[in-house]
Amino acid sequence: MLSAARLRGRVTPIRISGPHRYSLYFTRQLATHDQNLAIPETVPVPYSRSPPPPFLPVPQTYARPLERDLFWRKIPQWSNLAARDFMSWDWNRKNVVEKEKNLHEFLDNVLPDVVPRAKHLGGVQCRDEFVTDVHGGMKKASMSVRVMPYVLSRINWQDPANDPLFKQYIPLKSLMIDDHPMLHHDSLAERRDSPVSKLVHRYPDKALFLVTSVCPTLCVFCTRAYGVGAHTDAVVKDFTNANRAEMETALAYIQNHEEIHDVAISGGDTFYLAPHILEELGDRLLAMDNIDRVRFASKGLAVAPQRFIEERDAWTEALARLSNKARRIGKQVALHTHFNHPNEISWLTEQASLKLIQQGITVRNQTVLLRGINDDIDTMSDLIRKLCKMAIQPYYIYQCDMVPTIEHLRTPLSTILDLEAQLQGITAGFLIPKCIVDLPGGGGKRPGSLHESYDRETGISTFTQPALKGNGRENKVYKYYDPVDTLDPKIRDSLVSSLREEVRRSQALKEERERESKQVI
Template identity: 35%
Template sequence: MSVTPTKPDGDLVQLEIRGRSTEANRRAASGDPRPVQHILDRFPSGGRGRPWVDVPDEDWNDWRWQQRNRVTTLEELEKVIDLTEEERNAFEESHARFHMAITPYYASLMDPEDPNCPIRLQSVPKMGELLVLPTDLEDPLAEERDMPVPGITHRYPDRVLFYITHNCPVYCRHCTRKRKVSDPSSAAAKKQIEDGLAYIEAHPEIRDVVISGGDPLSLSDERLDYILGRLRAIPHIEIFRLGTRNLVTLPQRITDDFVYMLRKHHPVYVNTHFNHPKELTEEAFEACRKLADAGCVLGNQMVLLKGVNDDPKIVKELNHKLLMARVRPYYIYQCDLSQGISHFRTSVEKGLEIIEALRGHTSGLAVPHYVIDAPGGGGKIPMLPSYVVRRDGKQIVLRNYQFKEFVYEEP
């Protein structure tokens, strides 16, 4: 079988694969899903919750409609799920500290009868949010300390975090930036963004910009196009990364127009934040497909959360589904020492147990890096099970995933 270029179509070159039928080539070029239907079958539709069964498709599939109709009050939430007394009390007592907002799409993924539903645990306030331990920190990663200008964290030599908004379609209950996210007074003003761009322009050692927030996709296509265009015009910027949870909580945001805009600014990396297999729906799969087809490189950053994904079987299923959606499992984060999220924290031993259960038992592509983002601004520190049993001169005794020992001889 060989590949030869055929007639150009705009900026793309179509390829005809010899040895395959014309019909097969047509389906492959057009993105016809039939060749991978058995994959698509593993991604069920998210469906619609009780209040939205009669909403027209035109509205439901409009990300702006989803934003306008977010669940933000106790009365609205009671129409979606059967609230427990704890959830009701937690909402009333925590709302002033950290607002609640859930898109209709993401709310529809919640089990209305199960308070331990993994989607519900991430979205609906719990009494644990009111508990602040002596070890908890308002800014656990010292992002403000390493902030030379508002909106820029410059910790590592060649890269920066660039916060362009503090809004999100869904306010995750385990958010590490609760000090800012959901607070309208902390929104990034136009001057702050311009000052951030000026700082990046003035520092030629910066080659990588992580665009974060909040969720940067909360901004309009036009605003994002402007910011990305400014960054792409800086000669020393090689790549930038968009950190977004919209693929999880608002996949309707990944429109054809948005994807067309992104293609102008390659190379573009997109890091998303799926925490549970239930979040990988047909709609999420389609959002991932659009970005991957447009040439974006997709990675996933999972946070290890007690009761949500602290189980090797769940993490393995999540990572297998991510790979089918062309998303590389990138990081598993140990839950930070942020205030009001201690009820989500697992032991580090649990994280190591999960990595141990993945390594060797599934393909390396499905094994992410397990890291602790060190309190006080120490940066990401990898956590690994020990596979070196001992060193004896030039001999290194190793163990594999089956706990069998092997000797490697150094020169």
């Protein structure tokens, strides 16, 4: 249906010739189209003498035989935990591991006496050494530790230092390396592009609404380490959940800027938004004439799929209602989630995804490319195929952002370029994710293959962003830097020294401008 605001001309009844000659249809003529072009309001269905074939029965859930893998029982303290408890969202919320003492107790229960070190370090270490390594990582990390029971139950605790899930959520000091000189918090300059509190408006037609600072599970490589999660020894967070006044101001801004057609609601993670707030935000955005698409960002499907399966979960029901409302008025609501490795996917994930599909909810996935976790073609291909099997659209593969204390997880640009070439043809073209660099300094998303230059010796790649205008962005060149430890040792030290000097000069210039600005005031 087309809105009255877009309708020009008259509504004309016409008779359709051919196989539909006995049907009366209404067509609309639009001022923006050829006046002779008639657009049917309803698509005619050809008459058929034979009865339609019967529909195949649709299962409510995947089959659940009695021998279904109760994988959480590998955790000693959950060895007798009933499925109904592990499937309960309330139980999961109460058993999150997030404080240092809490984590220490969990590790003491789950670790064997001896565990292997990371493969590139070699050897083994006793349990106490490993726990000390974890605590050292927590003191140095930008992100605090917060892990849902589902994630903990998917980790191989016989070899945690080499487990692809453990490395995403729990830091080890022994794995950390010196930061690149060009790294800094808020590497994407989101705060600079924030016209009002909690809203980022960088692209002309899109806005990012940051409504919460809480996540069900905290990633060590979080882009918003400057504000998400609890304070750490390294970072005092400066971000809070949006209050009512901030929400109203952001919504008013979106409504008053008619060029905005797409809003992504994130944080933090919308999984921890109260269901009535989730629905209210969605309703109010969908009611705006200028908004066509609303996206809710949540890692919940990857780290706590049980919630989606639980009967009468208010958050899931609110999302389903919003999706149905949007579809009825010709708009879109989608859930954007975040899987990085095939091991995150279990039969619970499959059930949760099926429920979302049956409720008509579009789900897309964004993956972050992480060194030693998913930076090889076999792992990434497996992940993509499993996502496709669950009808989740593999959307983006992100080059890991340049934020502090995770240098050991970043890959050189060459890795994502090689991976992109290898991924072509592994499945249908529309299911191949785009390989993206979110450009440092606020340049926005750009395919890695569209770099202007890439010096593999210095590890410096340059990009432009034609889509961004104003604020000095025309013809601006953005740079991405490969991790220092991946560079040729012969030039590494001299390059780092020159980059540090560049940072020092830039900081001095910034401070001078700030002093001049204060003097003018």
